[in-house]
Amino acid sequence: MRIVALAGGIGGARFLRGxxxxxxxxxxxxxxNTGDDISLFGLRVCPDLDTVMYTLGGGxxxxxxxxxxxxxxxxxxxxxxxxxxxxxxxxxDRDFATHIVRTQMLAAGYKLSSVTEALCDRWKPGVRLIxxxxxxxxxxxxxxxxxxxxxxxxxxxxxxxxxxxxxALSIAPVGADEAKPAPGVLKAIEEADVVLFxxxxxxxxxxxxxxxxxxxxxxxxxxxxxxxxxxxxxPVRGMADACLTAIGVETSAKAVAEHYGLGxxxxxxxxxxxxxxxxxxxxxxxxxxxMSDPEATxxxxxxxxxxxxxxxxxAP
Amino acid sequence: MRIVALAGGIGGARFLRGxxxxxxxxxxxxxxNTGDDISLFGLRVCPDLDTVMYTLGGGxxxxxxxxxxxxxxxxxxxxxxxxxxxxxxxxxDRDFATHIVRTQMLAAGYKLSSVTEALCDRWKPGVRLIxxxxxxxxxxxxxxxxxxxxxxxxxxxxxxxxxxxxxALSIAPVGADEAKPAPGVLKAIEEADVVLFxxxxxxxxxxxxxxxxxxxxxxxxxxxxxxxxxxxxxPVRGMADACLTAIGVETSAKAVAEHYGLGxxxxxxxxxxxxxxxxxxxxxxxxxxxMSDPEATxxxxxxxxxxxxxxxxxAP
Numbered sequence: 165m166r167i168v169a170l171a172g173g174i175g176g177a178r179f180l181r182g183x184x185x186x187x188x189x190x191x192x193x194x195x196x197n198t199g200d201d202i203s204l205f206g207l208r209v210c211p212d213l214d215t216v217m218y219t220l221g222g223g224x225x226x227x228x229x230x231x232x233x234x235x236x237x238x239x240x241x242x243x244x245x246x247x248x249x250x251x252x253x254x255x256x257d258r259d260f261a262t263h264i265v266r267t268q269m270l271a272a273g274y275k276l277s278s279v280t281e282a283l284c285d286r287w288k289p290g291v292r293l294i295x296x297x298x299x300x301x302x303x304x305x306x307x308x309x310x311x312x313x314x315x316x317x318x319x320x321x322x323x324x325x326x327x328x329x330x331x332a333l334s335i336a337p338v339g340a341d342e343a344k345p346a347p348g349v350l351k352a353i354e355e356a357d358v359v360l361f362x363x364x365x366x367x368x369x370x371x372x373x374x375x376x377x378x379x380x381x382x383x384x385x386x387x388x389x390x391x392x393x394x395x396x397x398x399p400v401r402g403m404a405d406a407c408l409t410a411i412g413v414e415t416s417a418k419a420v421a422e423h424y425g426l427g428x429x430x431x432x433x434x435x436x437x438x439x440x441x442x443x444x445x446x447x448x449x450x451x452x453x454x455m456s457d458p459e460a461t462x463x464x465x466x467x468x469x470x471x472x473x474x475x476x477x478x479a480p
Numbered sequence: 481m482r483i484v485a486l487a488g489g490i491g492g493a494r495f496l497r498g499x500x501x502x503x504x505x506x507x508x509x510x511x512x513n514t515g516d517d518i519s520l521f522g523l524r525v526c527p528d529l530d531t532v533m534y535t536l537g538g539g540x541x542x543x544x545x546x547x548x549x550x551x552x553x554x555x556x557x558x559x560x561x562x563x564x565x566x567x568x569x570x571x572x573d574r575d576f577a578t579h580i581v582r583t584q585m586l587a588a589g590y591k592l593s594s595v596t597e598a599l600c601d602r603w604k605p606g607v608r609l610i611x612x613x614x615x616x617x618x619x620x621x622x623x624x625x626x627x628x629x630x631x632x633x634x635x636x637x638x639x640x641x642x643x644x645x646x647x648a649l650s651i652a653p654v655g656a657d658e659a660k661p662a663p664g665v666l667k668a669i670e671e672a673d674v675v676l677f678x679x680x681x682x683x684x685x686x687x688x689x690x691x692x693x694x695x696x697x698x699x700x701x702x703x704x705x706x707x708x709x710x711x712x713x714x715p716v717r718g719m720a721d722a723c724l725t726a727i728g729v730e731t732s733a734k735a736v737a738e739h740y741g742l743g744x745x746x747x748x749x750x751x752x753x754x755x756x757x758x759x760x761x762x763x764x765x766x767x768x769x770x771m772s773d774p775e776a777t778x779x780x781x782x783x784x785x786x787x788x789x790x791x792x793x794x795a796p
Contacts, residue, residue: 205580205581205584206580206583206584206587207580236552236554236573238552238554238573238574238577239555239573239574239576239577239580240577242573242574242576242577242578243577243580243581245577245602246577246578246581246598246599246602247601247602248580248581248584257552257554257555257558257573258554258555258558260555260558260576261554261555261556261558261559261561261562262558262562264521264522264523264555264559264564265521265559265562265564267522268521268522268564271522282562283562285563286561286562286563
């Protein structure tokens with residue numbers, strides 16, 4: 165069985181680990197969000213790709229969900245001693261090595277998809293991890309900055325430095341219009357038996373991937389089941405509500421499904437806490453969605469997969 | 481009093497610390513060798529400049545003479561886990577930060593001399609440290625490689641990886657012909673009361689600096705005293721003998737002075753172990769030259785300075 169999943173960072177990566185446990189024989193292709201990517205200290209950092217790679221490859225800091233286990237911060241402290249920032253982005257020494265390798269390969273002319281493949285040679289995540297695009301797409305957030313007035317800032321600055329404390333007036337994946345899906349992305353989606361949306365951020369993770377011309381259409385042509393990242397009217401982790409508000413979508417399991425829309429989503433898993441969710445034209449199933457441990461996560465992934473296979477069979 | 485010293489790495493840096501102790505009121509300008517510079521992992525590494533900066537700024541690993549104190553090697557280990565080398569060059573985590581800052585500034589268009597000044601803002605070495613040139617000069621060594629035949633390799637590969645185990649057929653500072661002295665170098669030499677050559681490698685450290693068009697002439701016009709890096713017919717540290725052999729110079733205090741030559745060197749300090757050294761036209765003084773501790777080193781620096789001031793007075 166061939167599965168494609170679109171994934172952001174922590175939530176997506178944990179869901180994918182559950183999916184691997186639920187369907188150990190499946191060939192899984194992960195299309196990763198790169199809208200969060202940022203250049204720091206002259207190095208190219210791809211937080212979501214790395215979170216997926218480290219999580220599935222056994223190198224993740226389990227407690228925080230991002231970054232490496234047994235991490236130290238010597239390089240960052242030394243950079244700060246030189247007065248070189250930003251200090252708000254947590255880059256550890258082990259993590260630095262990943263960015264150094266990536267930056268060196270990019271400078272040598274390799275595409276991000278090739279670089280990602282090379283990095284995965286070490287981590288062996290057990291999935292094929294492809295960035296959504298080899299082109300540069302950066303999610304920018306427009307805020308009313310009390311000091312600098314209205315301006316667009318990098319998503320990471322809003323998310324990590326400001327912790328989304330300033331309301332996002334708009335959120336846009338800058339460069340997406342002109343970007344092309346990375347080699348293999350469209351083919352994997354076309355050849356997949358089903359496409360899954362993990363409980364990643366519907367705006368800045370899955371929404372960004374879908375903004376790359378061609379990807380939404382390819383996904384829509386397949387059977388798609390999503391897992392709601394909203395439980396009991398609130399994001400399970402992260403600040404997805406701040407992102408949803410920015411695009412005028414209510415923070416509810418129902419509103420997110422409607423936002424993805426008919427024609428894209430065939431099935432939608434919501435949590436029991438959200439009551440009787442109904443969305444016209446989308447098959448909604450209710451079950452516990454808290455990824456509290458590996459077993460619970462595998463059961464959620466299994467449920468998403470089962471629903472997708474069921475809907476696929478019914479499809480004309 | 482204004483002093484200019486040309487310096488390589490470890491020996492030069494230790495001498496300079498002695499010079500600071502011997503002449504605490506002097507304004508010291510250090511012209512640093514950059515022929516050893518190398519790009520590793522996409523980062524620009526300047527071993528000699530950093531050794532001077534760390535030594536005088538209190539950050540050096542005293543025992544080994546290069547690199548940072550309390551150093552860890554996490555980044556390097558992680559790079560090795562990605563299969564990315566070279567593993568033979570010892571870059572520690574603290575050191576990496578220096579190279580990251582330097583590389584980022586160079587990429588932003590700053591010259592190496594400005595970058596060095598910015599790095600020294602942190603270290604406050606108490607001297608003005610200027611690279612010999614802002615242009616790229618790389619010392620290459622021609623060897624008969626048993627596997628690959630005759631070829632030119634980077635100095636660091638010969639020095640660090642091969643530990644000079646293959647005889648150097650020739651040593652050349654590639655790019656020196658076209659290089660210009662960095663801003664401030666010639667002026668500092670012209671305005672200096674005296675110029676000192678620490679016991680740095682006469683071929684690949686001081687020789688490289690002198691190979692930058694204009695520097696030799698400026699130095700020769702001033703009063704110059706050197707400290708022999710050869711004691712008892714052997715280099716005190718490093719493998720200067722392998723370098724001297726490559727350029728056809730005997731490994732002796734006398735031969736090195738003759739190599740620098742009349743018209744460049746006015747005075748020359750040799751060790752008592754080398755007996756009665758006489759060089760036509762150069763004032764040779766004999767004294768203990770082992771930089772065994774800070775006091776001994778300061779006394780050597782004081783002797784070099786005193787000789788220089790004495791010769792300066794005598795000059796027509």
